[in-house]
Amino acid sequence: MSAQPPQIRVAVSTVIFALxxxxxxxxxxxxxxxxxxxxxYAGAWALPGGWVCAQESLxxxxxxxxxxxxxxxxxxxxxxxxxxxxxxxxxxRVVSVVYSALVRNHEAAGTGAGPVPVDxxxxxxxxxxVGLAFDHDEIVRYAIWRLRSKVQHAHVAQHFLGERFSLAxxxxxxxxxxxxxxxxxxxxxxxxxxxxxxxTGERLTGGRHxxxxxxxxxxxxxxxxxxxxxxxxS
Amino acid sequence: MSAQPPQIRVAVSTVIFALxxxxxxxxxxxxxxxxxxxxxYAGAWALPGGWVCAQESLxxxxxxxxxxxxxxxxxxxxxxxxxxxxxxxxxxRVVSVVYSALVRNHEAAGTGAGPVPVDxxxxxxxxxxVGLAFDHDEIVRYAIWRLRSKVQHAHVAQHFLGERFSLAxxxxxxxxxxxxxxxxxxxxxxxxxxxxxxxTGERLTGGRHxxxxxxxxxxxxxxxxxxxxxxxxS
Numbered sequence: 275m276s277a278q279p280p281q282i283r284v285a286v287s288t289v290i291f292a293l294x295x296x297x298x299x300x301x302x303x304x305x306x307x308x309x310x311x312x313x314x315y316a317g318a319w320a321l322p323g324g325w326v327c328a329q330e331s332l333x334x335x336x337x338x339x340x341x342x343x344x345x346x347x348x349x350x351x352x353x354x355x356x357x358x359x360x361x362x363x364x365x366x367r368v369v370s371v372v373y374s375a376l377v378r379n380h381e382a383a384g385t386g387a388g389p390v391p392v393d394x395x396x397x398x399x400x401x402x403x404v405g406l407a408f409d410h411d412e413i414v415r416y417a418i419w420r421l422r423s424k425v426q427h428a429h430v431a432q433h434f435l436g437e438r439f440s441l442a443x444x445x446x447x448x449x450x451x452x453x454x455x456x457x458x459x460x461x462x463x464x465x466x467x468x469x470x471x472x473x474t475g476e477r478l479t480g481g482r483h484x485x486x487x488x489x490x491x492x493x494x495x496x497x498x499x500x501x502x503x504x505x506x507x508s
Numbered sequence: 509m510s511a512q513p514p515q516i517r518v519a520v521s522t523v524i525f526a527l528x529x530x531x532x533x534x535x536x537x538x539x540x541x542x543x544x545x546x547x548x549y550a551g552a553w554a555l556p557g558g559w560v561c562a563q564e565s566l567x568x569x570x571x572x573x574x575x576x577x578x579x580x581x582x583x584x585x586x587x588x589x590x591x592x593x594x595x596x597x598x599x600x601r602v603v604s605v606v607y608s609a610l611v612r613n614h615e616a617a618g619t620g621a622g623p624v625p626v627d628x629x630x631x632x633x634x635x636x637x638v639g640l641a642f643d644h645d646e647i648v649r650y651a652i653w654r655l656r657s658k659v660q661h662a663h664v665a666q667h668f669l670g671e672r673f674s675l676a677x678x679x680x681x682x683x684x685x686x687x688x689x690x691x692x693x694x695x696x697x698x699x700x701x702x703x704x705x706x707x708t709g710e711r712l713t714g715g716r717h718x719x720x721x722x723x724x725x726x727x728x729x730x731x732x733x734x735x736x737x738x739x740x741x742s
Binding site: 328355 | 593
């Protein structure tokens, strides 16, 4: 590594989701927002967060700033993603490590989880959380997209293969990654039942009497990367 | 946010996986390592990486440092996790944003992907990558764990529910998160076929003639968090 790197400040932000009734009575995903009292973006709504202190871990900073601003103390926080675009914060570069958690609705009670804000904190239906400070709109969009895609299956192994592959080739990749043999008949049943691959109508070439069928992955926006595209576009 | 935060330097590291033949002939997951030429940890093997420059994005810093040290230029890099323990780097706090990619073995060729290191770069079987500089052992263990767990299904919805729930309750959570109705019979078939839940033998209490069965999630270490435990332990 070369000489002194440029000054970049490190912060944390938290995105907390709960299923709560919206004003129209529908159950929707909500998150808590805090109204900023100082510049930049004084008066705008933002994600709970703050600076990372010298001797605390990143997750402790997430827990501390969340508890200080909203009173929420979820049993765990999961690191979601780190946002660090050079221009995301006016007045100097800030990298924000974003933590997230899902909470039950009783955990949200008493922390402003109703139509009236409590102490600058208000729970907002996620699709209404727009016009926030900094790049928090983008952070929220990403967090809800992650949640929605995670309820479905992750597609990984086809990133070690080309566009077309036999089921045996697919199984061998799973076996190499998991370091354990997989029963071919069960594997076939699971994969064909998952809808993750479709036959191409072509067969592997070669001298065999009945060469195996070739398949391709069914790619969705959520599965476009090896770790399930676990990151925002670009 | 309060006054000036403490000085924390920001770096990137990259973990690149390829399926390559090991010396014993078995196909295993490998990754490229670089032998450090300066302190701290001069002479030790480490992940490719470096400081983030003032005007570049985090992913560009990952791409640039990877290309500069190994010649590798994968078509995308995915942000894996940010490591920021206060004591991970001697001589002052460094937060490292780790990027990862899977590459085909032909992309690894010519960049030291054989038994002899090329220009301080050597591809190492992932389970042999120990004794590395900084906390890079921990980063590698986490990356391979993520890869191995991602080939299986992510379990999400039960984090909005209690320990026991009916299939209808589970379906309603999926519908609220995905914002679309799901056919109950298909949903039941998918969930029962996935092995993600098991019946508890109990039924929902109530006055109905045949109250619905209660199920619980089959939790594995990989599924212990709402986003599939996508983070290292603590």
